[in-house]
Amino acid sequence: MIELDPRTTVRVVGIGCHPGQLTVEARAAIAACDYVIAADKGPDDPLLALRRAICAEVGVELVAVPDPPRDRSAGLDEAGYDGAVLDWHDARAAAYGAVMVGRPGTVGFLVWGDPAFYDSTIRVVDRLGVPYDVLPGISALSLLAARHRVVLHEVGRPVLVTTGRRLAAEVAAGHDNLVVMLDGGLQAATLAGEWDIWWGANLGSPHEELVAGPLASVVADVRAARARAKDADGWVMDTYLLRRLGDAAPQ
Incomplete structure (x- = not known):
């Protein structure tokens, strides 16, 4: 586990299914962050562009982190699929932690929809070993x-x-x-x-x-x-x- 500054905290914020669905609570939470980390899945990543727009609107810096590759082989059995996902979560945590090492403060992660449904962000953040809270979004x-x-x-x-x-x-x-x-x-x-x-x-x-x-x-x-x-x-x-x-x- 990467050792992060004890002053580092995380806010996992559900942002709904479109910027127009951002709740008042979520908007205030993002505005209070020192910066936001988001996975960058390539030059034509429209969901990253939407996160950038939200951050620009509330005046918070977004730090894009290249998303680690994940084994998506069609032939994976249940155990192989679960293992591939866990490896991907570990790699994401390492990539995000590397950004956070030299940047203590409140870090935001913007989750499409609601963090409770088929999203890995809570599991990834939990690997970082820092205090965090979760705000729901419209799923x-x-x-x-x-x-x-x-x-x-x-x-x-x-x-x-x-x-x-x-x-x-x-x-x-x-x-x-x-x-x-x-x-x-x-x-x-x-x-x-x-x-x-x-x-x-x-x-x-x-x-x-x-x-x-x-x-x-x-x-x-x-x-x-x-x-x-x-x-x-x-x-x-x-x-x-x-x-x-x-x-x-x-x-």
């Missing part, structure tokens, strides 16, 4: 439900939040009401049976896309909408609610 899950005017779970029943990678296994285990994230390949299209889907991409942005209906009937619409979102924004993040057809409508 894609919340926006998805709001845009489609649905409740993610039925009365008295659960909803499972999972990934495209695990979707088939979760359905095989009996889950029939799921919110799916990190599914660029739309694994729902491979499922047997009849399902309803409420899908959204780039939620909160001016170019957000929404599709809803029986899965088999709208798969082509989802793929076309996903392509439009990527063309418009240069990136695409999508999520969806999937419910076995015939269950009660969202309450």
Whole structure:
């Protein structure tokens, strides 16, 4: 573990799914930071550009750190995938710590959406061994439900939040009401049976896309909408609610 100045503290700030969704609390937290660290995924990283815009608006320096490579081999089994992610977290912590060694103060990390859902920032910051706090942001899950005017779970029943990678296994285990994230390949299209889907991409942005209906009937619409979102924004993040057809409508 890198030894950092004891005066160093970190704020992990959820910034919502678009700059317009930045909460008053989050904006004040960013403004109080001495600088912000952000991963730089390359010269055409639109999410880094959005973080730069937020920092410029509140008057805080952003320090871009080249994002370490991650093993994304298609053939990784569950243990190999988990190991690759852990190695990536270690490498990110080392890269961020190297910046922080000579720069004590309050350091911000701006998390797209909410830090609680499928984001590694809390785990990475925990490796740095410095005091930190976490501020929530408006999540894609919340926006998805709001845009489609649905409740993610039925009365008295659960909803499972999972990934495209695990979707088939979760359905095989009996889950029939799921919110799916990190599914660029739309694994729902491979499922047997009849399902309803409420899908959204780039939620909160001016170019957000929404599709809803029986899965088999709208798969082509989802793929076309996903392509439009990527063309418009240069990136695409999508999520969806999937419910076995015939269950009660969202309450």
